[in-house]
Each structure stands twice: as structure tokens, then as C-alpha cells.
Amino acid sequence: MNKTLLPALLAVASVLLIGTASSAMADSGDSDESKKRWILSIGDSQGTLEITENTDKRALKSQAIPLDQAASGYEDIYKAKLGKAVNDDGKQYLVWKLISYNYDEESDTKSKTIYVLDAGNGVELTEPITKEGGSCGKDKHKTSSDNA
Incomplete structure (x- = not known):
């Protein structure tokens, strides 16, 4: 695998994970x-x-x-x-x-x-x-x- 491709994929995965977690936490609970x-x-x-x-x-x-x-x-x-x-x-x-x-x-x-x-x-x-x-x-x- 290309040496620059792996860090880029990890960065994209991190952004997606953080974005999903942030919206889930913001929407969690209706209190x-x-x-x-x-x-x-x-x-x-x-x-x-x-x-x-x-x-x-x-x-x-x-x-x-x-x-x-x-x-x-x-x-x-x-x-x-x-x-x-x-x-x-x-x-x-x-x-x-x-x-x-x-x-x-x-x-x-x-x-x-x-x-x-x-x-x-x-x-x-x-x-x-x-x-x-x-x-x-x-x-x-x-x-x-x-x-x-």
C-alpha cells in the first residue's frame, strides 16, 4: 500500500468517527x-x-x-x-x-x-x-x- 494513502485513509476514518460521535452525543436524550x-x-x-x-x-x-x-x-x-x-x-x-x-x-x-x-x-x-x-x-x- 502506498505510504501516503494509509495516513490519508486513517485521517478520513477519524473525521467520520468524530463527526458521527459528535452528532450522536448532541442528539442523545430528549430531556x-x-x-x-x-x-x-x-x-x-x-x-x-x-x-x-x-x-x-x-x-x-x-x-x-x-x-x-x-x-x-x-x-x-x-x-x-x-x-x-x-x-x-x-x-x-x-x-x-x-x-x-x-x-x-x-x-x-x-x-x-x-x-x-x-x-x-x-x-x-x-x-x-x-x-x-x-x-x-x-x-x-x-x-x-x-x-x-
Whole structure:
């Protein structure tokens, strides 16, 4: 077998295995708790770009404001992506999730802050979400209003 063919086949197999496992884990369980981990809650807020069963996701994403416009005014944004958020009425909306990381040397604490913005107009739909501490689901979840 060709020396370059085997690594390529292994890489493709790994990608397929990881992709299958990721989607299986995301879809596993129908409990409210598992859904809450994948979709952010925005309380009683409403977005402008609603996601329904019949939504053409590609068309909806094309209506989102550009990232540079959404991130304008936010400092130290490390990561940003389009995602879903759900309100108290169960309606889902397309949102920009802007993520910044911080490290406090004095307390040796890492934290990340997630800003949830309406993807249609850039308005914040909820207080910033701050996660402090470890990883793998062991973060302490706080909002900035809890820290005040």
C-alpha cells in the first residue's frame, strides 16, 4: 500500500468517527437538561430572526448582520459564531455568540464571558454569561448580575 494513502485513509476514518460521535452525543436524550446545554436561554427576550421547523437555515444566516458589525464595541473577543437561543416561550432565534476569555493571576482563575446578540440587529438579548473555573462541564455558571 502506498505510504501516503494509509495516513490519508486513517485521517478520513477519524473525521467520520468524530463527526458521527459528535452528532450522536448532541442528539442523545430528549430531556430538557440536554437541550439546555446546546441552546442558550434568553429569558423573555425575542430575537428578530426566528428559527422554525420550516426555516431555511442558509437563507436565515444570510440575513444575519456581519460579524464585524456585531462585535463592534466589544473588546477582546476571542471567538464568535452564529448559534441558537431559546426564550421562555420556547421560540428559537438565530444569535451571535461572542466569547472572550480572561485570566486573573491574583486568584489564578480563568473565566470566559459569552455575549448573546440578536443576529438580525446586534442587540444583546441577555446579560453576559460568565463561566469561571475548570473545564469539562465543571465550570461555575454565573451571570454578570450575580457578580455585582
